[in-house]
Amino acid sequence: MKIAIYGLGLMGASLALALKKNGVPSEVTGIVRSASSKKEGMSLGIADNILLEEEFLDKDIWNNFELIIFSLPVNLTCDKIRLVPSSYQGFLTDMGSTKMEIIKTVEEKYPSTHHYYSSHPMAGSEHSGLIHAKADLYEKRLCILTPPKFVSDVSTEYITKLWHSINMHTIVIDASSHDNILSYLSHTPHILSSLLVNWAAENSVIQKHTEASSVPLTGGGFRDMSRIAGSNPDMWDAIIQTNKEYILNSLLDYRGKLDQLVTKLQENSDPSFWKDYFIYSKKSRDYILKVDN
């Protein structure tokens, strides 16, 4: 099958590598914005062919592909959805991190049966760019699938099989629940991680001793908690812009619970509070991460 991956950043390029690695019979064409990405992608053997976006659009060759996958920040994904010609016959999906804007755009475009089934493969890295692509990025991870109105059964089946073919698990979640869940499990944690490094870096005592030390002052906990801070600012900006309400809601919820902890520290009246809180946290983590003990 002939597949176009529109955007060859970390996510798109890793998908191209995963299709090959898993022996999925496919001819993959990457579509990129810059000549340097084209050159780099070809020299790394990321895809069978790589086209500049202008080549692809000028030649109007959408129907050369049985499947087109948008692997772009959410705002750009919406722009490309609007560009799809009405004559296009193939399947469409995306890898967007928020869903309400994408589903709204798809539903505005297609008032009757169509072949666009939205996807969110839940994997990533603190690195961005095709140079960091990994064939096993998606291995055994979860792909959330979100149906727009009027999506065809044949496309839901086709796109679901695509993710299974690279060894992903799938689950169907509507756009609003997706964006709500992701605000808790990804988007707001990303903001909190970014805040963490800024808060620490702005402290003058930390600055003084960081500069005096030949190695970082941090242990592994801080390193882990800050790993995602600052990764791909364009992608994350688009995520915030397209999920502001749920992010604000979850951030206010976090702040409310933080205030309760501040009060507990200030009151200092319950000697067993913190030990119990950490025991409870372990249970919460095991629950969320489905760890059996």
Place this chain on the structure above:
Amino acid sequence: MKIAIYGLGLMGASLALALKKNGVPSEVTGIVRSASSKKEGMSLGIADNILLEEEFLDKDIWNNFELIIFSLPVNLTCDKIRLVPSSYQGFLTDMGSTKMEIIKTVEEKYPSTHHYYSSHPMAGSEHSGLIHAKADLYEKRLCILTPPKFVSDVSTEYITKLWHSINMHTIVIDASSHDNILSYLSHTPHILSSLLVNWAAENSVIQKHTEASSVPLTGGGFRDMSRIAGSNPDMWDAIIQTNKEYILNSLLDYRGKLDQLVTKLQENSDPSFWKDYFIYSKKSRDYILKVDN
């Protein structure tokens, strides 16, 4: 040299293994509280000898050891410091995560020259217990050294060499600065990580879909940010109890900066704010972690 490691949890047991791995000529005795730890430690070959605490104390054999290292939660470390007989001639240190209480206890005990030099090897794990001990836990990490009043030159030199012998970097930081720095780089992040998992696990939409999914709904970012949540509740309880003021101070600072982000989301008036914020976060992380780009 004959060394006693008082407490064979993850930290103490890893130190015992690191001394062997690095060929430091030493005979290491572990001191443990329970018969089951003694049995487990012996069968895993953690130390040359393992004594029950009661055996060690009943026989009053402190002077059998050239060096005694307390590897216990901070509150218990302070208890043991008070127990050291005045006849003990050897060197003393600890591996405590907060310093003001320990230094205060040492300074109350010793009104003149003594051989207690406090240490904080900055390494750890989400696991606890000697079964998770690793010989390379401390490899190339930082050990913060904190001098009490009246500490002898010979002991500062001896203890510093000890950490160098297992390939650690060292830096000297006074107790108050240590506890301030660690509140930012370890203690408060630990609370924030614990809060993160509880906040997510208490959300009913997350609960519904977590229960419906065969695999976790989280990506790698959440997993990393929550890794330390719930690790060793006793150790972390003792850390909070002995560093409440700096932790409260840093938590209030974090909350203040969080409030600014909430306001930015609510106002929604600066379209470039988030992209700039994420770019800034990357710089902050690189600064704290001493990453060259």
